[in-house]
Amino acid sequence: MESLSTRVLTSVVGFTLISVLVWFGWVTLLPLLLFLSVMGLYEYIRMLDRNDIDVRRASLGVFGTALIVASLPMWPQTPWPGGSWREAVLTVAVGYFLVMEVMRPGERPLERIVYSLFGLLYVPWLLGYFLLLRYSPDAGDGLLYFALPLLATFAADIGGYFGGHFFGRRKLAPEVSPGKTVEGAVGGLAFSFVTVLVMTQLTQIWSPLDALLYSVLVAGASQLGDLAESLLKRALHTKDSGSSLPGHGGFLDRLDSLLFAVPATYLFLNINVFPR
Secondary structure, eight states, X not given: OHHHHHHHHHHHHXXXXXXXXXXXXHXXXXXXXXXXXXXXXXXXXXXXXXXXXXXOHHXXXXXXXXXXXXXXXXXXXXXXXXXXXXXXXXXXXHHHHHXXXXXXXXXXHHHHHHHHHHHHIIIIIHHHHHHHHHTSSOHHHHHHHHHHHHHHHHHHHHHHHHXXXXXXXXXXXXXXXXXXXXXXXXXXXXXXXXXXXXXXXXXXOSOHHHHXXXXXXXXXXXXXXXXXXXXXXXHTTOSOXXXXXXXXXXXXXXXXXXXXXXXXXXXHHHHHTSOO
């Protein structure tokens, strides 16, 4: 229970802080995302260091920052149709890593390219969706839609904890995360659906069916994000990505669900809700 109280307290404090910073828009959200990107990449690099895996550290920081900044909503449209500045930054990063390994290959050049690009995609690329969602479809309604994955993920986390604690019998992914159970996943989905249903009915933005479909998507995405980080830590022989957050480990340990839930919400809204 002490672990649970610490976990809940950290979640509530983090949720409150993020909510305040998100409220003011990109002026406060951008520095927050840059900070989270730096800390997430730092923890990622530390896990790689423990396994003697090298990456382009300075380049990761530079391109990671560029990806976050390129996600700002006020940039003009790209001169080529159907593209985005985020994609341009990522393309330049791929070319840069390839050129650097050709010029100064060192040991295991392909491994360095793969882990460097994965770090970019896993942390700053996914964090960029936070800015995109905050302004979907605009600065006003975007605040409401941004709150959905935060509340849904928080509810899925708590529902999954209690569902697994009291009813957990069957392992969800024993080879990746032995503590996860099917019953916990169902409990997380149920609590997430109740939370989303209440919120969407109070604001009258979705029907109950839309709320159910979204809850299935975001609960599945948050579970997948959690399992993906567990897979990464297991592959790198690490228990926690860090120790900065009491009850949660590192920043990646806390962000893992949101890194998948926020992009899933952005895609759900743009495909399913907003007219083209």
